[in-house]
Amino acid sequence: MTVSIVVVSHSEKIADGAVELAAQMAPDVMILPAGGTDDGRIGTSLEKVLAALEQAGGQDSGQEGGQAGGAGVAANGTVVITDLGSAVMTAESALEFLENPAGVLLADAPLVEGLVAAAVAAQGGADVQAVRKAAEAAGGPAHPTESAASGAVGPVTSAAPDSAGDFELVNQAGMHARPAAKVAGGLASLDAEVSINGVDGASMTGLMTLGAGKGTVLHVEAWGPDAERAVEYVGGLVEAGFGEP
The missing domain is CATH 3.30.1340.10 (HPr-like)
Incomplete structure (x- = not known):
C-alpha cells in the first residue's frame, strides 16, 4: 500500500481535474479530491475534507456521524495538498477532529505540480515524508544557482x-x-x-x-x-x- 493524497481546493472542478491528471501517472495511489462547498459553491468544506482524510487513512474523526471503527492512520500516511490559504485552514481544522493526525502531513506546494510530483513519488513507494518533500520541491526555483x-x-x-x-x-x-x-x-x-x-x-x-x-x-x-x-x-x-x- 502506498501513501495516500488528499487534494483540498476551493473548486470542485479543480480538485477533480487535478486528481484525474495525477492518477494518470500514479494509478496505484489513492488520490482523493475535496473541492468546493457541500452545496457546490466556490469555497471549502470541513466535512468534505474530513471524509477524504478518513477514507485515505482509515480512521474515525471522532465527530458525530463520522466513520465508525476507524483503525487509526494507515501505516504509510497521508499527504494533503491545498490551493489557497483558507484551504490550509480548513485542512488544519480537519486534523483536529482526527483520532490520530500524526500520519497526516500538509504540504506547502503548488497544487498541480506538487500533486503530480507527490503522486509519482508515492507510486514509487516513497514514505510519507518523502512524498511531502517531493510535493514541496515542485515549487522550488527553476535555477538553483540564483542568489x-x-x-x-x-x-x-x-x-x-x-x-x-x-x-x-x-x-x-x-x-x-x-x-x-x-x-x-x-x-x-x-x-x-x-x-x-x-x-x-x-x-x-x-x-x-x-x-x-x-x-x-x-x-x-x-x-x-x-x-x-x-x-x-x-x-x-x-x-x-x-x-x-
Whole structure:
C-alpha cells in the first residue's frame, strides 16, 4: 500500500481535474479530491475534507456521524495538498477532529505540480515524508544557482559532485510533464542534492523549463549519501525513454 493524497481546493472542478491528471501517472495511489462547498459553491468544506482524510487513512474523526471503527492512520500516511490559504485552514481544522493526525502531513506546494510530483513519488513507494518533500520541491526555483538573496534554494555548491553522468534523451517528446514528474518525484525521496543541466533535479517545474527535446544530453551532478543512486536513477529513466516511444 502506498501513501495516500488528499487534494483540498476551493473548486470542485479543480480538485477533480487535478486528481484525474495525477492518477494518470500514479494509478496505484489513492488520490482523493475535496473541492468546493457541500452545496457546490466556490469555497471549502470541513466535512468534505474530513471524509477524504478518513477514507485515505482509515480512521474515525471522532465527530458525530463520522466513520465508525476507524483503525487509526494507515501505516504509510497521508499527504494533503491545498490551493489557497483558507484551504490550509480548513485542512488544519480537519486534523483536529482526527483520532490520530500524526500520519497526516500538509504540504506547502503548488497544487498541480506538487500533486503530480507527490503522486509519482508515492507510486514509487516513497514514505510519507518523502512524498511531502517531493510535493514541496515542485515549487522550488527553476535555477538553483540564483542568489540566496532572492530566496532561492537548491543544490548550490562549489564542491565537486560525488557522482555525475551524461544521458541523452531518447523519447520522442523529451522532458515534458510526465518525465519531469518521474525524475523529480524519485529524486525527492533520496538523500542527495541533484542538478540537471543547471536546475534542481527535484523540481518538476525547473526540469520543464529546460525545454529539453529528444537528443538533448542531460548532465546530472549529485552530492550527498545517495548521490550515486540519484545519478543511476535519472540515467535509468532516460535510457528507458521514461517508458514512452
